[in-house]
Amino acid sequence: MLRRFIITGVFGYFLLFMVLLLLMGFRWNRYRKTPDQPIDFSHQIHAGKLNLDCLFCHETADDSYFAGVPTVQKCMDCHINVKTDSPKVQKIHKYWNEKQPIPWNRVHRIRQRNYVYFTHERHVKAEEAKVNNPNHVLGKPGIACEACHGEVKAMDHMRAFSSLKMGWCVECHRANEAPTDCLTCHR
Ligand code: HEC
Ligand code: HEC
Numbered sequence: 195m196l197r198r199f200i201i202t203g204v205f206g207y208f209l210l211f212m213v214l215l216l217l218m219g220f221r222w223n224r225y226r227k228t229p230d231q232p233i234d235f236s237h238q239i240h241a242g243k244l245n246l247d248c249l250f251c252h253e254t255a256d257d258s259y260f261a262g263v264p265t266v267q268k269c270m271d272c273h274i275n276v277k278t279d280s281p282k283v284q285k286i287h288k289y290w291n292e293k294q295p296i297p298w299n300r301v302h303r304i305r306q307r308n309y310v311y312f313t314h315e316r317h318v319k320a321e322e323a324k325v326n327n328p329n330h331v332l333g334k335p336g337i338a339c340e341a342c343h344g345e346v347k348a349m350d351h352m353r354a355f356s357s358l359k360m361g362w363c364v365e366c367h368r369a370n371e372a373p374t375d376c377l378t379c380h381r
């Protein structure tokens with residue numbers, strides 16, 4: 195009797211532990227994909243409804259490794275007048291007045307970044323990309339942001355669309371006759 199009691203007890207705890215682990219894993223995963231941001235910025239409003247060009251804010255995406263995020267100044271160009279009664283916009287003013295950058299949380303990061311060579315420029319300006327990209331926004335040959343980042347114009351909150359894993363890179367390279375030897379990305 196006592197033994198059965200102990201066994202079910204131990205089993206119960208074990209089960210509870212597993213369920214907790216699962217829940218934590220789930221939450222962690224979700225957090226990784228859509229981190230909380232200091233300001234509730236929406237691509238759906240700015241890139242979708244207002245139809246602003248991606249490069250208007252991510253200025254270096256076509257000539258650098260990094261796409262970059264806009265400065266507070268860029269937000270203020272409009273929000274010095276626009277929606278100033280909104281508490282969300284007042285947060286921008288607060289960073290502006292304190293001369294602090296907005297501490298955006300990164301959504302995309304190649305996990306083993308130090309071992310991988312990746313540059314936006316080469317992709318955004320790709321010469322002979324045969325990638326099917328009806329959404330291409332830059333008016334020249336190249337891979338659309340959407341091919342790697344998904345339908346950003348419809349995203350209220352930015353989330354990771356691609357895994358950024360090696361298989362993802364190599365699969366697209368293969369499909370587009372881009373180089374796939376190891377030294378292309380590991381140098
Ligand atoms: C080209 C002008 C422009 C720029 C640049 C701009 N915004 Fe906006 N933003 C707007 C307009 C216009 C709206 C209102 C759109 C609507 O309500 O339909 C808006 C709405 C918002 C809202 C929602 C406000 C509310 O309470 O409804 C937030 C938050 C916001 N912007 C943050 C930012 C941030 C952060 C930046 C800089 C990274 C930025 N915006 C850059 C024009 C701009
Ligand atoms: C008004 C300025 C603005 C415009 C226009 C804009 N973005 Fe952004 N973008 C931001 C800001 C601010 C962030 C950081 C906050 C966030 O992640 O939501 C960001 C984040 C991102 C990220 C995630 C960065 C990371 O941390 O991994 C991607 C990807 C991105 N934008 C792609 C795009 C694409 C594609 C377009 C065009 C369809 C676009 N953006 C248009 C301001 C802008």
Ligand code: HEC
Nearest residue numbers: 248252255260261262263302303304317318337338339342
């Ligand atoms: C070939 C795929 C690909 C294309 C095309 C692409 N990106 Fe990215 N993007 C990535 C990867 C991979 C990362 C993560 C890089 C890292 O970990 O440093 C990233 C990261 C980002 C980031 C956050 C880090 C940074 O570089 O500032 C932003 C913002 C971003 N991309 C915006 C854009 C915009 C805007 C475009 C189109 C002009 C675009 N991307 C086109 C694959 C791509």
Ligand code: HEC
Nearest residue numbers: 311312316320321322323341362363366367370372378379
């Ligand atoms: C959507 C398709 C696509 C994805 C995803 C993609 N690439 Fe590429 N990549 C290309 C194409 C196409 C080229 C060739 C561009 C050209 O020749 O102008 C290229 C070129 C490159 C080059 C330059 C190759 C050279 O000639 O030296 C590097 C480096 C590279 N990619 C790294 C990466 C890495 C790392 C990833 C993943 C994190 C990645 N790419 C994901 C399509 C892609």
Ligand code: HEC
Nearest residue numbers: 304305306307310358359360363364367374375376378379
């Ligand atoms: C088109 C780009 C690309 C090419 C080509 C490529 N890799 Fe990778 N590789 C990556 C990326 C991106 C990562 C990081 C994955 C991550 O962080 O999740 C990676 C990670 C790795 C890792 C770390 C383990 C892992 O899977 O995370 C090893 C080992 C590796 N690559 C070996 C190779 C070898 C060997 C070749 C040649 C046969 C090669 N790679 C070709 C992009 C590439």
